[in-house]
Amino acid sequence: MPTVEMTSHLYQFFPVLENRTISVPAGSVAQVLQHVNDIAPGFTDYVLDDRGALRRHVYVCINETIVFDRKTLSDYVSDESVVYIFQALSGG
Amino acid sequence: MSNMILLGTRKGTVIVDRTNSTWQPRPIEHAGIPVCYAARDPRDGTLWASLDHGHWGPKLSRSRDGGSTWQDVLSLKYPEGARYIVKVLPTPDFDPLAPAGQPEYADATVYKIWTIAFGTADQPGKLYAGTIPGGLFVSDDGGETWQLNRPLWNHESRGGDLFAGDATSENRWFGTPASIDYGVFEPGIHSIVIDPRNPDHLYVAVSSAGVIESTDGGLTWTGRNRGMLNDYMPNPEAEWGHDPHFVAACAGQPDHLWQQNHCGVFFSDDGAQNWRKVSSPDSGVHFGFPIAVDAQDGRTAWVVPARADMARMAIGGGLCVARTTDGGQSWQSKRNGLPQAHAYDIVLRHALDVAGDLVCFASTSGNVYLSDDRGETWQCLGNNFPPVYSVRFG
Numbered sequence: 371m372p373t374v375e376m377t378s379h380l381y382q383f384f385p386v387l388e389n390r391t392i393s394v395p396a397g398s399v400a401q402v403l404q405h406v407n408d409i410a411p412g413f414t415d416y417v418l419d420d421r422g423a424l425r426r427h428v429y430v431c432i433n434e435t436i437v438f439d440r441k442t443l444s445d446y447v448s449d450e451s452v453v454y455i456f457q458a459l460s461g462g
Numbered sequence: 463m464s465n466m467i468l469l470g471t472r473k474g475t476v477i478v479d480r481t482n483s484t485w486q487p488r489p490i491e492h493a494g495i496p497v498c499y500a501a502r503d504p505r506d507g508t509l510w511a512s513l514d515h516g517h518w519g520p521k522l523s524r525s526r527d528g529g530s531t532w533q534d535v536l537s538l539k540y541p542e543g544a545r546y547i548v549k550v551l552p553t554p555d556f557d558p559l560a561p562a563g564q565p566e567y568a569d570a571t572v573y574k575i576w577t578i579a580f581g582t583a584d585q586p587g588k589l590y591a592g593t594i595p596g597g598l599f600v601s602d603d604g605g606e607t608w609q610l611n612r613p614l615w616n617h618e619s620r621g622g623d624l625f626a627g628d629a630t631s632e633n634r635w636f637g638t639p640a641s642i643d644y645g646v647f648e649p650g651i652h653s654i655v656i657d658p659r660n661p662d663h664l665y666v667a668v669s670s671a672g673v674i675e676s677t678d679g680g681l682t683w684t685g686r687n688r689g690m691l692n693d694y695m696p697n698p699e700a701e702w703g704h705d706p707h708f709v710a711a712c713a714g715q716p717d718h719l720w721q722q723n724h725c726g727v728f729f730s731d732d733g734a735q736n737w738r739k740v741s742s743p744d745s746g747v748h749f750g751f752p753i754a755v756d757a758q759d760g761r762t763a764w765v766v767p768a769r770a771d772m773a774r775m776a777i778g779g780g781l782c783v784a785r786t787t788d789g790g791q792s793w794q795s796k797r798n799g800l801p802q803a804h805a806y807d808i809v810l811r812h813a814l815d816v817a818g819d820l821v822c823f824a825s826t827s828g829n830v831y832l833s834d835d836r837g838e839t840w841q842c843l844g845n846n847f848p849p850v851y852s853v854r855f856g
Contacts, residue, residue: 415537416518
């Protein structure tokens with residue numbers, strides 16, 4: 371099963387996701403995120419907008435490849451993959 | 463008398479409590495998250511904060527225990543098919559003589575929840591939220607679920623019903639920056655006024671469109687901008703395109719409404735049927751963002767004047783609050799206790815409030831000032847707060 375890793379920033383809002391391995395069934399990125407949402411209700415509201423597209427400053431990678439379809443999240447996540455969810459950085 | 467002040471700041475929500483005669487801030491809540499508006503529902507004491515996450519989208523947060531704990535509320539979402547006409551700004555190669563093209567449409571997504579308003583006492587659970595891009599959301603169940611007010615979204619001044627198809631009228635709403643998303647410049651609802659005599663009587667104010675009124679609970683809406691001036695526009699008296707910075711009404715005299723914009727302070731004593739300008743640049747009261755109205759006397763209001771328009775800072779390096787008690791015919795400058803040198807503060811549209819004799823304002827420089835005598839004298843509650851976006855008595 372693929373696993374999901376994410377910026378620690380999100381643990382602030384979803385502590386249930388911290389200090390655990392998040393394993394979900396293979397499928398599209400949309401399905402993977404929905405599985406995470408099942409563990410942590412409200413999670414998709416943080417990474418997806420009203421239309422279910424990735425928010426502008428959120429990035430998702432499958433292994434080392436940034437997902438192509440940010441709008442409908444159709445990129446396929448295979449069994450051996452790791453999905454990374456992270457945020458854009460800004461200066462100060 | 464109020465014993466609580468809520469500050470929405472760049473770094474979270476700060477609650478300031480009064481104990482006896484002293485005001486003491488609590489440790490910050492929502493630490494690190496911009497809070498563009500925070501207020502207390504006077505009906506049941508629930509505290510609300512509008513979170514302006516930089517990455518994770520706008521959220522509403524709610525506390526039902528006086529601010530000890532906070533919970534996310536389900537995100538407001540535009541329904542499928544909600545679109546708006548994108549205002550395409552001219553580029554250097556723009557040809558003003560070229561035939562107008564077809565409007566560009568964008569699917570709506572919430573960029574900012576700019577303000578929250580509470581229904582009347584006989585409407586428990588009724589809440590309103592104003593957003594960028596220009597959506598009025600309504601909840602009838604205390605914020606558990608929200609619905610977009612479609613008649614306002616589909617208003618003819620915005621192009622008509624874009625759920626149904628292409629625009630049927632011209633879009634006359636302009637934009638305002640949505641700070642979370644650089645480059646986004648869309649209309650925003652920052653003021654929602656509910657008539658305490660009649661909960662079906664509403665006003666909303668839109669940057670940059672103007673004031674719109676409903677007398678049937680939001681089923682129909684009519685622009686109320688007669689008498690407003692846009693002295694930087696080709697037609698200063700155009701019906702639309704106004705940029706009210708904030709609109710407030712007197713609770714005891716709800717037909718007395720006030721607003722301030724780039725062109726002065728405007729007052730209406732006939733329920734926004736007519737506005738009249740009650741300031742002049744020479745008087746020291748002209749440009750500014752917030753305005754507050756006395757709860758009993760609709761002719762008494764407060765503003766925090768600033769240098770217009772490209773400067774947006776205190777006038778002459780000294781902070782002052784101006785108060786009128788005669789409907790804007792005259793203004794008195796109140797400075798006792800406020801810094802009069804090297805002050806460069808700007809006070810944003812939601813960052814001034816009045817409750818009885820209490821007046822409080824705060825600036826993006828992190829300074830918070832309070833008066834307990836209607837502005838005659840001021841005390842500083844702190845100089846090192848984060849930039850303050852909103853001030854509301856609880």
